[in-house]
Amino acid sequence: MxxxxxxxxxxxxxxxxxxxxxxxxxxxxxxxxxxxxxxxxxxxxxxxxxxxxxxxxxxxxxxxxxxxxxxxxxxxSGFGSMDDIFGGFGSMADIFSDFFGGGQGRRPARSRGRDMTARIRVSLAEAATGATRTIAYDRLGVCDDCHGTGSADGSEPEPCPVCGGTGMRTVVQSTILGRMQTSVPCDECHGTGFVVEDPCPTCDGQGRVPTHEVVEVVVPVGVRNGETQRMEGLGEAGWRGERAGDLVVEFEVLGDPRFVRRNDDLAAELAIDALEALCGCNVEVEGILEDERFFVEVPAGSLEGDQIRVESRGMPRRGSGGRGDFIGVVSVSAPPELSDDELETIASISRAHGGRVPASLSGVQA
Ligand SMILES: [Zn+2]
Ligand SMILES: [Zn+2]
Missing domain, CATH: 1.10.287.110 (DnaJ domain)
Structure with missing residues (x-):
């Protein structure tokens, strides 16, 4: 269509x-x-x-x-559903059904190989450093015996005698509403408009045969979830030497329990207690790179939910060599257990600032 x-x-x-x-x-x-x-x-x-x-x-x-x-x-166009990746080889009907790349003229688009899709899962740490992955998949590849021509003796394809080279034939279909004339791909030439005199026995004249491919994929540094990479010509081989489809690899970057990624920034919880929040503190945290550790300075008087930014400690940026920022999100827990003396000391400071501490506290030492 x-x-x-x-x-x-x-x-x-x-x-x-x-x-x-x-x-x-x-x-x-x-x-x-x-x-x-x-x-x-x-x-x-x-x-x-x-x-x-x-x-x-x-x-x-x-x-x-x-x-x-x-x-x-x-x-x-050019992006199949994830379900049909690696699903082996489609039926002939699938292969010859319409895969229009979108308006490149009248060329019979069905003779071009289909694009295939694959998904590669990487951890956030792998996305930070980059990685290489090997993927194996089945596709229709070029037939070696006829070098993709589909012809046993190497002769050139000739116009199909059945459809006269148009690739289509007219059929009359009976429908509930009566008889209708429609055009369907020619069976003889599978809609290509060409036949070969002496078809290659290995590929039955198709010029392509089932092959198993092993391909190395470079996961780029800083790759984002859902990003795709097109590997030209690694999809389904074309019909009788026509252009092959591409392999479209989609990267799925998995979550990391330690971080929330916001573009190239990485946010993480900074768990401190109420006394640390009061006085300020220096918190050592893990970075995304291997063995990376650094300190985050939490200023005195920090509150729950405050965000402290440390420049260039986030995700490495795609292509640029720089890094996003680390964002520590302050999470304040109860203070450590305090002795009566400690509590009284703090209470007296609070009282001096008009704090409404219980009167009973001053009685503790009496
Ligand atoms: Zn062949
Ligand atoms: Zn034909």
Whole structure:
């Protein structure tokens, strides 16, 4: 299916939040009105197809969601769902279904190899230092025996005699609304418009065969969760030497119980007690790099939730060599257990400042 010419909701005349039953009603109404057997409109057939296409998308929750989000019922081009990573090889039907890269002219897009996706999980510490990972996956790779040509004797592909090189054939389908003419990919040439005289027996003329790949991926220093990296040509090989798809690696940066990442800054709790909060203190903390330790100066009179920033002790920044900041968030707990004498000393200071300490405290020593 190519990019829709008109908005599907507009075609059916329903609102974007129309319910499934509204969509169905609208479709049946339009279909009755436009059915080529009953309509006098010279464009009825084209309009009827348009309505059918709109309905086929809006009546399928997953495709409708894709359409709403990406403007394409098949989802964002070049980025498959995470479920079909490493799922081995799609059926032939999958491989030849439509994978349009988005408007690069009339070239039969189905002959290009599909992009594949992989996810790499790294710890926050690995994201800080960078890492290398080896991933193994299955894909359709170039057939070595025919070097991807699909031809056993190396002869050039010729235009398909069945479809005349168009890659499409017309079929008449019976639907509940009557007979409809549609175009489907040609079986003989799988929609490519070309055939080879003497197909390579190894790949059955496809030019690609199942292969197992092992690839090293460099995890960049400072990588952020959800960042992707495109590895050109490492996706599915193209049909008979057409361009291969890419391998799109998505990095998932796992959480670290010690830190909360805010872009390149790292926040961590600074646990101190009430006396330390009163007097100020020097707290040694762990950094994100291996064996990194440093001190955070907590000023006297700090309160719960105060934030103390230490420059350049956060995450290494992507590409720049610098680092974000460390942000200590003060968490004040009860003071240590104090003796009566200690408590009286503190009480007398408080009293001198108008503190409303209990009178009983002064009686302790009497
Ligand atoms: Zn081959
Ligand atoms: Zn054909």
């Amino acid at each position: 190519s990019a829709p010419e008109r908005d599907y909701y507009e075609v059916l005349g329903v609102a974007r939040d129309a319910s499934a039953s509204d969509v169905k009603h609208a479709f049946l109404g339009k279909a009755r009105e436009l059915h080529p057997d009953v309509s006098n409109d010279p464009d009825a057939e084209a309009k009827f197809k348009e309505v059918n296409e709109a309905y086929s998308v809006l009546s399928d929750p997953r495709r409708r969601q894709n359409y709403d989000r990406y403007g394409d019922a098949d989802g964002p």
